[in-house]
Amino acid sequence: MPTSWADSVANSAAENAAVGSSANNGVGSTSIPARSSYVPPHLRNRPPSSDPPAPAYSGPSSSIDRPSYGAPQGGIQWGGPRSDSGRPGFSSGRIGGGGWNSRSGGWDRGKEREVNPFGDDCDAEPAFSEQENSGINFDAYEDIPVETSGDNVPPPVNTFAEIDLVEALNQNIRRCKYVKPTPVQRHAIPISLTGRDLMACAQTGSGKTAAFCFPIISGIMKGQFSQRPRGARTVYPLALILSPTRELSCQIHEEARKFSYQTGVRVVVAYGGAPINQQLRDLERGVDILVATPGRLVDLLERARVSLQMIRYLALDEADRMLDMGFEPQIRRIVEQMDMPPRGVRQTLLFSATFPKEIQRLASDFLSNYIFLAVGRVGSSTDLIVQRVEFVQESDKRSHLMDLIHAQKENGTHGKQALTLVFVETKKGADSLENWLCINGFPATTIHGDRTQQEREHALRSFKSGATPILVATDVAARGLDIPHVAHVVNFDLPNDIDDYVHRIGRTGRAGKSGLATAFFNENNSSMAKALADLMQESNQEVPAWLSRYAARSSYGGGGRNRRSGGGRFGGRDFRREAPFNRGGSGADYYGGGNNSGGGYGAPGGYGGGHGPGVTSAWD
C-alpha cells in the first residue's frame, strides 16, 4: 500500500510538472489525478517563495514516526499558488473547482457568496453567540487534572492569542465570543498544530469540536497544498471529519462553518436520509473539509464523487463509538481500504468523552506515534450534573415520569428554558412513550432511527425551540448533540453500557452549567448496578444504599455486560501504559494483529509523560 501511494506521488509529480502544457488533458475518472506530494506538517508553515525547491517529503523526522515515502523530485510543490488559467478546459461545470489551493478561488468565494453563519444580520437566530458559547463557566473547569502520554508533548497554552492561528480564524473565535480556550482546547490545539496524531478524552460539553476544527482550518490555510485535480466529477477534500449520527454531523458542520467564515476554507456536510443531489452540488462547488456520516460517505466514494487521496487531516468525533462493533468495519473500509493516505502521512485526531481500552487498542491501528490526552478530574464535568437513581418497576415508569414532570412544572424547571430529554431503549418504545405523553397533555416529540430525516430534524428543532419541551430519544441523541437549556435528562430505560450513560447525561450540564439526570432502575438493570454506583461515587454523587446493595450482589456476575470494556470501565488512561500487563490476557492477539496496514504498530515506546503511576483521571 505504501508503494502505491509513493507511486502515485511520483506520477502526480510528473503530471504536475506538465501543468500549463496540455499534458493534463488525460485527467478524468480513470486516470490518476494530478496532485503533488505531501508536505509534512513540520514543513508547512514556510512561505513558498523562500523555500528551496527541496523534496516535499524528506523522510521521517526525528520525533515523528512517519513512514518514509519516496521523495518525489522536487520543486514542483513549492512553486506557489498556481494559476489556473492555463487549463481552460477543466473549469466547465464547476465553480471554483478547487477549494483552498486555487487561492483566488478560495478567497473570492468566501467574500462574495458566503452566508454569514453568525446570523449577525438575522435576529431570528440568536442561538450561536448567546447560548452555547458565551457564558462558559470556566470556574467549573479550574483544577482539572490533565494526563498526557507520548513522546515530546507540546506544552499547553493559556490564551488563544498565544496560539499561532491565522488571523481570519482568530476573528471568528472572537465572533464566537470564546474568550479563552477550554482545558481540552488548551492542550489539544498545540498538540495538533505540531502535526502529531492525537487521542483525546475530555468530558462532555467541554469544547471538543473547536479543539479539532481550529488546527485543521489553520493547517489548511497555512499549508502549501498542490493544485487539486479538476475535471471529472470527483472532489478531493483535504480534511475528513466523521461522526456517528446525521444530526451530529450537521452540528459539526454548522460549527466548522462559523470557524471558517471568510477564511476561504470550504466545509461541506454529507449524510444519509437526505437527497444526495443537493449534497453533490455542494461538493462540486468545492470542498476543503468534508463532514460526513460513514454510510453516505461510502456511497460517495463508490460513486467516485469523492476521493480521499488528498486527505491531510482525519478526525473521528465520538471516536470510541466509531470504532465500536457496529461502525468499525465501515470506518476501516473508509480509512484503510480506500485511497486515503496511510497513518503517519495524514494527521489523525480522535476525540471522545469515553475511550475504553479495547477501543484504544483498535484505534491505534489508525494512529502513528500519537499523544494520548485525558482532561478531567475524577468525576470531571459529570459532577456538575446531579445524578439521581430511583427504583422504578417497569410498569410504573410512565406514571413516575409524569410525577417528575409535574414536579418540574411546579418548581419552574420545565418549559422553553428547561427542556427534558428522555432516553429509552428502543425505537418502538420511543414512539409509544411520545404518544402517551402527548395524550396526557405533555407536548413531546421523538427522535430515532426509524423516523425520516425530515422528521428527525423537525423533532430536534421543535425541542430546541421549546415548542415541545420533552424529547423522547434513542441513543441516536446520546452523543455529541449540543442542545442548550436541557435541564433534565431522564434515563427512562438505562443503557446496557455505562459509557452510553455518561454520554446521555452529558446532554445536560454543558459548558460548565449544571444539570440534573434521573435514572429509572429496576431488576432488569442489575448488571449495571456496580458500574453505575462506581461512577456516581466518583462524581461525588450520593449513592442510594439499595443501589450499593445491588452493586455488591451483582458484581461477581461480571459487573455489567459491558460490550467494550472488559476490565476498567472508562479507559481514560492511555492503554499503552498498561499494555505490558495486558499481554498475557485477553489482549494477547493484539501485538500480532493481522490487520496492520503499515508494517506493525509503532512501538508504544517512551511513555515518559512525566506522570507518576498513581495518576488517575476522570476515566480512571
Next chain:
DNA sequence: TCCCAAG
C-alpha cells in the same frame, strides 16, 4: 438494541 446508504 442502537446507529451508520438507498431502494
